[in-house]
Amino acid sequence: MIVLGSKPGQHDACFALIRDGEPLFVYEVERFNRVKRATSTDLSVLFEGLAEYSISPTDIDLVTNCMHPGELEKRKSQMSEYVTPDKVGNIHRFLDWHLPSWYLLLRKGGFPENRIVNIRHHLCHVSGVYYSGPSNDAAILSVDGSGEAETAMLAHGRNGRISILRTTPHPHSLGHLYQGVTIWLGWGYGEEGKTMALAAYGDPQRFRRQLDTFIHIDDEGQFRYLPALRRGTLRYASTEIGRIVLPQLAGPRRQDGEEISQTHRDVAAAVQAICEEIMLKQARFLKRETSAKTLLLAGGVGLNSVTNGILSAESGFDDVVAYPQASDAGTALGGALYAYHNIGAPDQPRRWHMTHAYWGKSVDLGNLDAASKSYQVRGRPSGDITADAAETLAAGRVIGWVQGRSEIGPRALGNRSILANPIAPGIKDKVNGVKHRERWRPFAPSVLREDVNTYFEIDGDLPYMTTVARIRDEWREPLSSIGHVDGTARVQTVTEESNPLFYRLIQEFKIRTGLGVLLNTSLNGRGEPLVQTCEQALRLYVNSDLDAIVIGDRLFTDKTNAVVGQTLVPYVWNVRKLPRTRLLVVPGELPVGKCELLLHIVQGNPQARVALSDNSAVAEAVSATSQEWIVPVPALEPGDIAAAYDAVAFYVPFPGDKCVFEEEIYYSPLAVLSRRIMEEAGIPVYWIDSSGDVNFMRDSLYVHHDETPALAIPSAYQRFWMPEA
Structure with a gap:
């Protein structure tokens, strides 16, 4: 039986395919479109993955959706309890549009209604960690x-079935509170790791009294905003908490570029302490209710490695396992596993559990020669790549390490990593020179499983780098490059079974240095996801301070003659989706700072033309390079466009997924014009969005239509579908 799990839209888009209960692939869209956290509605990653395994969409027995539209009325009822009546109508209309959108994306992708299974979001999270976990009897916290x-959701998994013990109702959300303080600190969505790191420098008590007026926690870890939630205009989304609630409790929000003050550190520490208190009380509740020996963690808060370390030490469970893909991306695999074990094959015993996290796409070694040539670097084939890399590391050099299938989740686990000798003098500053990130943030260690107790106050398996452990006193100074200010480190234990090549590399490093641990951080540019391809890896190598990079069995150490260019910002990668034919680019409200985007498009396509009008600053920047790329803004009548162009690309000042998830954009004048061009001119329309992605609008602007017009241009997915036998 083949089951497809999907997180098909918005942030953390992901697809997981399983056959007879075991994964074939788990593809996170961010690795493909290069937009971190992947705000996307594009299903092409899914269909390309199916093609890799010679699986037709018609071969798939069940398709799971990680949002259940059947919960819509419950959400409406909740909102009506704390939002004033004059705001309720607008919120209900938003929910009517928003929640069914994931399901409609799958329908428009071609999946028949009778194969799509809607599964509650947190049940997907819970299922992902339980059905991939090591124990048939486990407490589960999402x-x-x-x-x-x-x-x-607090649940008990036993003998292959999941019992829900308790849930926390919307809007009372620990995740939104933590996102809120991250926004208050001046950072964006998905940067909660910075808040967690900053908290170690603060006093958790200084602002605790103020925060306790906003969130109440009982003895069993159940929590709610305000002892009596006030009726008003707030929906208590993370943006409102960060921009309205916290400024009232703790002072003005930190502005971009503002120096981090002790107040910022102390507020971060207070919210981290609240997170730890809630999670610990919930874990102890689960221990009392289930008597299980194993606690499994999922959901975005499950990536809080500091809290996970406290749960391991103080919750009373023998084992605490934090899922490597705890974010919403994990609902894809979780949904697939739930559907298989509860709907598709409920009588089949569970045969598989996760022993490693390498379920992403394999690195494209077949393209390594071409990529090497394009950047004018040459790698030396190695007869023993682990020995050669270990020599390089022992000499104090920083290397990139690219092997096999990529890791799922946000942590580099030895297949898409930057590695260094943790005891080399000045190594932390040197790696920071590659990563360009804040000096106060810690790096992480990867350690041989048999040596973990030598360096850390723990003796157990920590394969996913989701839990901190305390560094032994005698090693705190030597291993300061991988330790935090509080004396802890986010540890990954490595075994020969989980990653033979990475294990041998650390062994070879130990032979040369006596140290069975490496500094390990993610191989990516600042603000980017992990690299996916040879080209991306070499681009990062030649544009950074990396001393060397290993890809497969080749070691690159000399970039004297390398072609140095732009780092891999998303749009540089994604404009390749645009056709290299007669292309009209309409920049609209393009910021002047993104003029480079236009230049990149037209330099790669001599037939492209840029339509400029009132955006004089952009016009001046483009004109300075070449006037011949500029054309007057046409009336944008479909007939006129069809005569002169083969495709149109509009720049839009928002993430492209909003055209599916926000009704105002779906029916905006630009959307209406885009449909007219596609229908009347019969040419494709693309939206280049503010996140750096390029969106094929044929597969987005008809999601909410009952019928899709028969357009001259086919769907991007149509070529993958085979007729039913």
Whole structure:
């Protein structure tokens, strides 16, 4: 039986395919479109993955959706309890549009209604960690921003079935509170790791009294905003908490570029302490209710490695396992596993559990020669790549390490990593020179499983780098490059079974240095996801301070003659989706700072033309390079466009997924014009969005239509579909 799990839209888009209960692939869209956290509605990653395994969409027995539209009325009822009547109508209309959108994306992708299974969001989270976990009897804790009508789920998995013990209703959300303080600190969505790191420098008590007036926690870890939630205009989304609630409790929000003050550190520490208190009390509740020996963690808050370390030490469970893909991306695999074990093959015993996290796409070694040539670097084939890399590391050099299939989840686990000798003098500053990130943030160690107790106050398996452990006193100074200010480190234990090549590399490094641990951080540019391809890896190598990079069995150490260019910002990669034919680019409200985007498009396509009008600053920047690329803005009548162009690309000042998830954009004048061009001119329309992605609008602007017009241009997915036998 083949089951497809999907997180098909918005942030953390992901697809997971399983056959007879075991994964074939788990593809996170961010690795393909290069937009971190992947705000996307594009299903092409899914269909390309199916093609890799010679699986037709018609071969798929069940398709799961990680949002259940059936929970819509419950969410509406909740909102009506704390939002004033004059705002309720607008919110209900938003929910009517928003929640069914994931399901409609799958329908428009071609999946028949009778094969799509809607599964509650947190049940997907819970299932992902239980059905991939090591124990048939386990307590399960899932906490994140929000599902449909709940923000947390406490459950018991036993003998292949999941019993829900308790949920936390919307809007009371630990995930939104933590996102809120991250926004208050001046950072964006998905940067909660910075807040967690900053908290170690603060006093958790200084602002605790103020925060306790906003969130109440009982003895069993159940929590709610305000002892009596006030009726008003707030929906208590993370943006409102960060921009309205916290400024009232703790002072003005930190502005971009503002120096981090002790107040910022102390507020971060207070919210981290609240997170730890809630999670610990919930874990102890689960221990009392289930008597299980194993606790499994999922949901975005499950990536809080500091809290996970406290749970391991103080919750009373023998084992605490934090899922490597705890974010919403994990609902894809979770949904697939739930559907298989409860709907598709409920009588089949569980045969598989996760022993490693390498379920992403394999690196494209077949393209390594071409990529090497394009950047004018040459790698030396190695007869023993682990020995050669270990020599390089022992000499104090920083290397990139690219092997096999990529890791799922946000942590580099030895297949898409930057590695260094943790005891080399000045190594932390040197790696920071590659990563360009804040000096106060810690790096992480990867350690041989048999040596973990030598360096850390723990003796157990920590394969996913989701839990901190305390560094032994005698090693705190030597291993300061991988330790935090509080004396802890986010540890990954490595075994020969989980990653033979990475294990041998650390062994070879130990032979040369006596140290069975490496500094390990993610191989990516600042603000980017992990590299996916040879080209991306070499681009990062030649544009950074990396001393060397290993890809497969080749070691690159000399970039004297390398072609140095732009780092891999998303749009540089994604404009390749645009056709290299007669292309009209309409920049609209393009910021002047993104003029480089236009230049990149037209330099790669001599037939492209840029339509400029009132955006004089952009016109001046483009004209300075070449006037011949500029054309007057046409009336944008479909007939006129069809005569002169083969495709049109509009720049839009928002992430492209909003055209599916926000009704105002779906029916905006630009959307209406885009449909007219596609229908009347019969040519494709693309939206280049503010996140750097390029969106094929044929597969987005008809999602909410009952019928899709028969357009001259086919769907991007149509070529993958085979007729039913």
